[in-house]
Amino acid sequence: MIKHIFKMIWNKKKQNSLLIVEILLSFMVIFGVFSYGLNAYSNYATPMGINYKQVWAISYNHTLDTKSADSVTMVYENLLNNIKAMPQVIDAGYHSNNIPFSTNHMSGGLKYKDEVIYYINGYDVDQNFLKVTGATMASGRWYNKADAAQRGKIVVINQFLKEKMFGKEDAIGKTFGNAEGKDPVKIIGVVNSIKQEGDYQKLSYGRYNLHDTAAYKWMGKILVKVAPGSGADFEGKLYKLMANTLRKSNIEIEHLDNKLTAYNKFTVVPLIIMSIVAGFLIINVALGIFGVLWYNINKRRGEIGLRRAVGATGNGVSQQLVYEALVLTTLSLVVGTFFAVQFPLLHVFDLPAIVYVKAMLSAIVFIYLLVLVCSLYPGKQAAAVYPAVALHEE
Structure with a gap:
């Protein structure tokens, strides 16, 4: 037939x-x-990699009149401590402008052996990042206060970048440089990859750098983990604290779950x-x-x-x-x-x-x-x- x-x-x-x-x-x-x-x-x-619920992002711009680096550091450290002292706050930490689910990106390249890898998203964070976002380590460790003396010499990368560079090999202790092969840094930890660009986008390469005191002037974000039930009343108090500390600054408070939906x-x-x-x-x-x-x-x-x-x-x-x-x-x-x-x-x-x-x-x-x-x-x-x-x- x-x-x-x-x-x-x-x-x-x-x-x-x-x-x-x-x-x-x-x-x-x-x-x-x-x-x-x-x-x-x-x-x-693919797992999100963070617990974004009850996490708020405070945006601000640097408006302090003082030129003293020590004074600037003191103001921002006191501000973070005051935020943490609020009863509704579980933890808080500074973050560069490219927070999860934002349209801001800061990317560069790196060189490991003879291979150059581009489109590496760089995130400037502090030692509070894991506690605020609920991110977890795949291997190695996260930053602590003692690492302040080694800024620029150590780094944490995400699992997606680790697999690209090393495959199944252990990445802890290995070093790599920038795209030109300069400024080598040693890997101290590998964090489980975070879907920075929402539920439906693929994972991206990421490296997490411990910020220094000079970064307070341009980082522009504070991530705050709040207790369940925190609403508009507490948001108003948080806004008032920020406005009183950083006068003439444009303050905006966003919820990460709303940013994810958008x-x-x-x-x-x-x-x-x-x-x-x-x-x-x-x-x-x-x-x-x-x-x-x-x-x-x-x-x-x-x-x-x-x-x-x-x-x-x-x-x-x-x-x-x-x-x-x-x-x-x-x-x-x-x-x-x-x-x-x-x-x-x-x-x-x-x-x-x-x-x-x-x-x-x-x-x-x-x-x-x-x-x-x-x-x-x-x-x-x-x-x-x-x-x-x-x-x-x-």
């Missing part, structure tokens, strides 16, 4: 070519949507738009397949009647039409799979290869199910054609 179906398809190649192209284009679009969606889901399933929209909204477009395309393809098969039945009533007259069963005729649709789909998917395979080979969109493989298999199954559903009813209608009526019409 398969040989017979291929012969019939070849004899009607002009009529079938449009359907093949339509299925091919649909497969590529569905493949793209599934790739984007599966990658977003894979990133979503950041996630950058990923969710395009996915929704792509899904809507793909949905319309699927409807058009389904109607196209259904219409073509329906048209073929009406055009082939004489052929169907003759087949029934010489002994073909209704189910046999129905199965033939369904098989024809599936063979056409297979021809389209062979070409579509060839193009889809190029995506991981050429690193298009720089997604993991496993995402492309899963998306390709899912799109193939989806297209086959779509064509099968759309061909069942026309096939059933073909089975209901009476031989005498069809031959009489001929």
Whole structure:
């Protein structure tokens, strides 16, 4: 039967070519949507790395009139101590402007042996970072007060960067320099990776530097872990404390969970738009397949009647039409799979290869199910054609 179906398809190649192209284009679009969606889901399933709930971010700008470095240090250290002394505060710490779920980025490069790695996000933090965010260490240790004397000589990196640089080797005690190979630093700890850019974005390389006293003038953020139930009243008190200490400064208090929700929209909204477009395309393809098969039945009533007259069963005729649709789909998917395979080979969109493989298999199954559903009813209608009526019409 398969040989017979291929012969019939070849004899009607002009009529079938449009359907093949339509299925091919649909497969590529569905493949793209599934790739984007599966990658977003894979990133979503990755642990966040921090406990962002009940964490507030205070933004400020340096407005102190004093030029004395010691005076500046004293003001900011007293400010942090006063914040920690508030009964609703669990812990607090300074952080550079690129806090989690913000649009600020500070990236650079590093050189380990002969390999240069770029797009390393650098975060300036203090020894309170783990307690405030709930981040955990994968190996080694975090900074302590005694490390102040070694600023610029030691560093903590995240697990994602550690795997890139060392694979399964232990990173503790190893050294690397900047992109030019200068200013070497020793790794004292590896922190579990944090999804800085929201639920649906991939992990990024990160290094955590212990800030020095000169950084108070430009860091601009204080992360505060507050007790459950802290609301607008406490937020007002916190704002008043900041405003009284840093006069003329622009103070803003944000909640990390709200920032996460806002950041996630950058990923969710395009996915929704792509899904809507793909949905319309699927409807058009389904109607196209259904219409073509329906048209073929009406055009082939004489052929169907003759087949029934010489002994073909209704189910046999129905199965033939369904098989024809599936063979056409297979021809389209062979070409579509060839193009889809190029995506991981050429690193298009720089997604993991496993995402492309899963998306390709899912799109193939989806297209086959779509064509099968759309061909069942026309096939059933073909089975209901009476031989005498069809031959009489001929």
